[in-house]
Amino acid sequence: MPRDPLIGIVGKPSSGKSTTLNALTDADAKVGAFPFTTIDPNKATGYLQVECACSRFGKEELCKPNYGWCKAGKRFVPIMLLDVAGLVPGAHEGKGLGNKFLDDLRHADALIHVVDVSGTTNAEGKATRGYDPLQDIEWLQDEIRRWIEGNLLKRWGSIVRRHTATKSLVVDTMQAQFAGYGATGQLVARAMERVSDLPPLQDWDNECITKVVKAFMAEKFPTVLSLNKIDHPDADKNVSKIMLKHPNTKAVLTSAITEVFLRKLSKQKFVVYDEGTEFVDTLEDLGPESGLKPLDEKLLNRIENIRDLVLYRFGSTGVAQVLKEAAAVLDLIPVYTVRNMTTFTGNSGTNVFRDCTLIKRGTQVGQVARHIMGEVTVASIEGVGGKRVSADDSIDVGKNDILSFRLAHSGGTTMNF
Ligand SMILES: Nc1nc2c(ncn2[C@@H]2O[C@H](COP(=O)(O)OP(=O)(O)O)[C@@H](O)[C@H]2O)c(=O)[nH]1
Ligand SMILES: [Mg+2]
Numbered sequence: 001m002p003r004d005p006l007i008g009i010v011g012k013p014s015s016g017k018s019t020t021l022n023a024l025t026d027a028d029a030k031v032g033a034f035p036f037t038t039i040d041p042n043k044a045t046g047y048l049q050v051e052c053a054c055s056r057f058g059k060e061e062l063c064k065p066n067y068g069w070c071k072a073g074k075r076f077v078p079i080m081l082l083d084v085a086g087l088v089p090g091a092h093e094g095k096g097l098g099n100k101f102l103d104d105l106r107h108a109d110a111l112i113h114v115v116d117v118s119g120t121t122n123a124e125g126k127a128t129r130g131y132d133p134l135q136d137i138e139w140l141q142d143e144i145r146r147w148i149e150g151n152l153l154k155r156w157g158s159i160v161r162r163h164t165a166t167k168s169l170v171v172d173t174m175q176a177q178f179a180g181y182g183a184t185g186q187l188v189a190r191a192m193e194r195v196s197d198l199p200p201l202q203d204w205d206n207e208c209i210t211k212v213v214k215a216f217m218a219e220k221f222p223t224v225l226s227l228n229k230i231d232h233p234d235a236d237k238n239v240s241k242i243m244l245k246h247p248n249t250k251a252v253l254t255s256a257i258t259e260v261f262l263r264k265l266s267k268q269k270f271v272v273y274d275e276g277t278e279f280v281d282t283l284e285d286l287g288p289e290s291g292l293k294p295l296d297e298k299l300l301n302r303i304e305n306i307r308d309l310v311l312y313r314f315g316s317t318g319v320a321q322v323l324k325e326a327a328a329v330l331d332l333i334p335v336y337t338v339r340n341m342t343t344f345t346g347n348s349g350t351n352v353f354r355d356c357t358l359i360k361r362g363t364q365v366g367q368v369a370r371h372i373m374g375e376v377t378v379a380s381i382e383g384v385g386g387k388r389v390s391a392d393d394s395i396d397v398g399k400n401d402i403l404s405f406r407l408a409h410s411g412g413t414t415m416n417f
Helices: 017-025 098-105 134-154 156-165 170-181 185-194 206-220 235-245 256-267 297-314 319-329 365-373
Strands: 006-010 043-051 069-071 074-083 110-116 223-228 250-254 332-337 355-360 378-382 402-408 414-416
Touching: 006 017, 006 098, 006 319, 017 043, 017 074, 017 110, 017 223, 017 256, 017 319, 043 319, 074 332, 074 355, 098 134, 110 134, 110 319, 134 156, 134 170, 134 206, 134 235, 156 170, 170 185, 170 206, 185 206, 223 235, 223 319, 235 250, 250 319, 256 297, 256 319, 332 365, 355 365, 365 378, 365 402
Parallel strands: 006 074, 006 110, 110 223, 223 250, 332 402
Antiparallel strands: 043 074, 069 074, 332 355, 378 402, 402 414
16 A cells, blocks of 8 residues: 655755744644554644535535544645754765754655745854855755765665676666665656666766766655745845746745744634635724734734735745645645445545545546555445446546445455445
């Protein structure tokens, strides 16, 4: 069974990783028990916002997910995040706890690179002014590349000897080398397709190796930039510099500190804040029947500033969006498994769409079954409207994304899932 997707949060010290993680993992009391089987201290559950299937059928009122929650058709689906703290320049040589950091990174499927675009922290994360954050983007890519290259070059002699002695295919040799990064054979094959005109492996020079490693990184660590601290006055010019230099890199403008602040005020009933949007309302806006507490002048000014500098300018704090982009680079879509295709309920009760799993678009329905239930024999698969779905049909948003699996029982009878 493939693992649950894991998104690594990376960046130099003081770029805002912890603040971002706090904002992404801060959940309502409504959240169910932890859905993931393995949990270690640097992993945390984030919540990805998706449009819930309940809204397609006008069943928002009955939607009560087993994990995460659903608010008027906007569903918050748990997704695992990895806090990769402690990455400092020179990590690939073991600086700081560099090797430990890079080891953690192996398990990540995509990265959110938090970049401090205020220019107020230097390469090590120490306070400064006028620092150019473009350097941080190149640095991170370099750090990862040099780590992978270092591991490869250490063994290069024996890799080449084995490759020629066994007359292996280049893709097989490289698959064996990259398997340690948690890469599947398919992923390595895709990476190798990105590089053309390579000489035979025994003739590769360092330049060839760099090319191959870069191609591998593009597949293994697709990255979304979180251009953070956009509330700072110097952010604008740095953001445009980065966008011009990296036009093809996914980037979201964020103010993690604003997101954390608004959520705190919302919990304390000073404001109504709709996460991921530009809407924040105070007692002044909504009147006494809102039940909101009054804000003092200082806080009111701060909210006014947040609206002007962040919310109205950029449309939101960007924190929810950055997670959406990370899920989008992995092409993850929500798939709902139900027991009853007429009511969309589960094993008991009247609540709908209780189970939702994030799976790559285009995955075959049979693989979806294995992903969710392990190695089971599926007797039949039903889609919306009671339609029979074939195991080799693929999934997409609105297509085979609501499924009911009927399992073949070992005794010969069937069992509903
Ligand atoms: N102005 C501003 N400061 C931020 C923002 N996000 C984080 N910070 C501040 O940057 C500093 C480092 O943040 P932290 O999350 O601890 O960074 P980490 O070392 O990457 O985990 C803290 O003082 C935060 O309050 C932001 O969006 N805007
Ligand atoms: Mg931190």
